[in-house]
Amino acid sequence: MTSVVDDLKHRARIRQRTTQEKRREALAAIATELGFSGWPHAVAILTGKRSDDFGTLLYPRGSDVFTNIWSASYEEARRIREQNGGFLLAYKKHFFITDRNFVEHLGLDPDDADWELIGRDWARPKDPAARERLYARLLRVDRHLG
Numbered sequence: 001m002t003s004v005v006d007d008l009k010h011r012a013r014i015r016q017r018t019t020q021e022k023r024r025e026a027l028a029a030i031a032t033e034l035g036f037s038g039w040p041h042a043v044a045i046l047t048g049k050r051s052d053d054f055g056t057l058l059y060p061r062g063s064d065v066f067t068n069i070w071s072a073s074y075e076e077a078r079r080i081r082e083q084n085g086g087f088l089l090a091y092k093k094h095f096f097i098t099d100r101n102f103v104e105h106l107g108l109d110p111d112d113a114d115w116e117l118i119g120r121d122w123a124r125p126k127d128p129a130a131r132e133r134l135y136a137r138l139l140r141v142d143r144h145l146g
Contacts, residue, residue, distance in 0.1 A: 004046045004135045034139070035060075046135055048128045054090035057138070058122065063105065069097040074123055081120065088121045095123055107141030108134060 012026040021029065024039070031042035035056030044050035069084075071077040077095035081088040086097045087110070100110035114134050118125035125131040 004132055004139060005043055007136065007139065008042070008046075046132070048125075048131070051090075051123060053093050054123070056091060058089045058106065059091040059096075060106070063102070066098060066102045066105065068102065071095050071097075077123075078121065086120070087115065088123060090123045106138060108137055112137075 008030055009027070012023060012030055015021060015026040015030065016023060019026065027039040031037075031039045034042060036042035036045065037053075037055070041050075041053070041055065045054055069077075069080055069086075071080065072094055074095055077088055077097060081097050084097065086099050087103055089096055089098055089102075103110040103115075112134070114127075114130040117127040117130035118134070122131060122134075
């Protein structure tokens with residue numbers, strides 16, 4: 001299985017052919033379109049090497065119609081999720097607890113076994129490989145990468 005980063009690099013190569021952008025420009029453009037501050041930020045988040053700012057990927061346009069529980073503290077968000085169930089996701093430096101309808105809004109299957117493998121905790125997954133698979137599925141959703 002190829003990594004999420006490799007998939008994005010492939011998208012950048014395709015983009016280069018159609019836009020005449022340099023590789024660095026294509027990578028940066030893809031990263032910012034996904035809600036990251038740039039390519040290094042995207043790689044660090046997608047590979048799990050950084051967890052201090054998740055960007056906006058998990059909260060696309062149209063998400064404000066959902067009722068979520070927000071927290072600036074990971075520990076508080078984790079406790080709320082443990083007490084109430086749901087899915088713990090991240091937006092920039094904040095965390096939110098959401099339900100299966102929001103997960104479907106993202107274009108993901110809330111019954112996917114990988115959710116259980118990560119403990120329904122995107123920010124600090126029990127199984128980072130399972131989160132990478134979820135990222136790969138998320139990035140295949142048309143609104144993220146056409």
